[in-house]
Amino acid sequence: MTTTPRELVIAALRHEETERLPYNLMLSPPAERSLREHYGVDDLQEHLGLSLFLFGCAGKPLYASPDEYGASITDEWAVVWATSHIDRGYPIRHPLTQPTLAGYEFPDPLDPKRWTPVPEVNLEDRTDFSLAVVGDLWERAHFVRGLDALLMDLRSAPRFVHELLDRICEYCLATLERMAGLRPDGVFISDDYGFQDRLMMSPQDWREFVKPRLGRLVAAAQARGLTTMLHSCGNVSAIVPDLIELGLDILHPIQPEAMDVFALKREYGRDITFCGGISTQRTLPHGTPEEVRSEVAMKAAVLGQSGGYILEPGITLQADVPLANLVALVEAARDYCRT
Numbered sequence: 001m002t003t004t005p006r007e008l009v010i011a012a013l014r015h016e017e018t019e020r021l022p023y024n025l026m027l028s029p030p031a032e033r034s035l036r037e038h039y040g041v042d043d044l045q046e047h048l049g050l051s052l053f054l055f056g057c058a059g060k061p062l063y064a065s066p067d068e069y070g071a072s073i074t075d076e077w078a079v080v081w082a083t084s085h086i087d088r089g090y091p092i093r094h095p096l097t098q099p100t101l102a103g104y105e106f107p108d109p110l111d112p113k114r115w116t117p118v119p120e121v122n123l124e125d126r127t128d129f130s131l132a133v134v135g136d137l138w139e140r141a142h143f144v145r146g147l148d149a150l151l152m153d154l155r156s157a158p159r160f161v162h163e164l165l166d167r168i169c170e171y172c173l174a175t176l177e178r179m180a181g182l183r184p185d186g187v188f189i190s191d192d193y194g195f196q197d198r199l200m201m202s203p204q205d206w207r208e209f210v211k212p213r214l215g216r217l218v219a220a221a222q223a224r225g226l227t228t229m230l231h232s233c234g235n236v237s238a239i240v241p242d243l244i245e246l247g248l249d250i251l252h253p254i255q256p257e258a259m260d261v262f263a264l265k266r267e268y269g270r271d272i273t274f275c276g277g278i279s280t281q282r283t284l285p286h287g288t289p290e291e292v293r294s295e296v297a298m299k300a301a302v303l304g305q306s307g308g309y310i311l312e313p314g315i316t317l318q319a320d321v322p323l324a325n326l327v328a329l330v331e332a333a334r335d336y337c338r339t
Helices: 005-013 029-039 046-047 139-145 145-155 158-180 202-223 237-248 261-268 289-303 322-334
Strands: 052-055 073-075 080-081 090-093 128-133 184-190 229-232 248-252 275-278 309-313
Touching: 005 128, 005 139, 005 309, 029 046, 029 322, 128 158, 128 229, 128 261, 139 145, 139 158, 145 158, 158 184, 184 202, 202 229, 202 237, 237 261, 261 275, 261 289, 275 289, 289 309, 289 322
Parallel strands: 052 128, 128 184, 184 229, 229 248, 248 275, 275 309
Antiparallel strands: 073 080, 080 090
């Protein structure tokens, strides 16, 4: 009988229908603190039975607090970030002020300091599904160049964009190669492509600039027997067939405010596993606990049909979600059982 979170994820990937569903949470610091205090535990991953365990290399902390780092922090790519008490902050200075790589020094993917925490990760005895974070492509490119400038570069300096993305892809491939030696279950690629209502660029531009590099990452993971999970916020419905063509295993977080998640399930649910789908713009911050439980049950029943679904909110849980709704989400997801 399928019991562990890892086994539930494997069943979902095989599109096998199970009584219980794998479920996961990604938490901002305020949401994480609230749940830790409520349950009186330090290790929410094990206590809540979360299905996915993400780990990565050292670098700028995802959540860099002003209390510890001051008003800003510079990452290994020379991008300057505003820090925040509640979320990951945002870039305030981009090192590539012109569409050229002349004079720019890329970070070393094999820098020993970057890999210091990785040997401490013991995957052998884990009961969840482990995913090594290997980086981002398009998102990293606009962090170092600036999104507006990079979008204009697609037209005015396409050779530069190709060169930039190639160099970033090589960095991610080197990271993936090293991570594969730890024998995780899969790799996690974070690479936002969507605005709320459409792609950031045309589908044709995505296919020219991004798809070949994403394809290299997916192929490299597949060659090593690793599952691939892609995070992209926003409306990416136009390229879901492309992601399936590349062989992507899991698409996250399928925001219901940006896409029709039921249409995605009907059209593509046999070919890819979806992770996400619970409203983080409406139900979780503004609904009642009962409305949260109702949405969880409905999404679990519909999106979980014939497997291929990991239940999760449609984006990282932020400070605007009341504790009562966080608890309702956890309990509804953990206790759901298909009848």
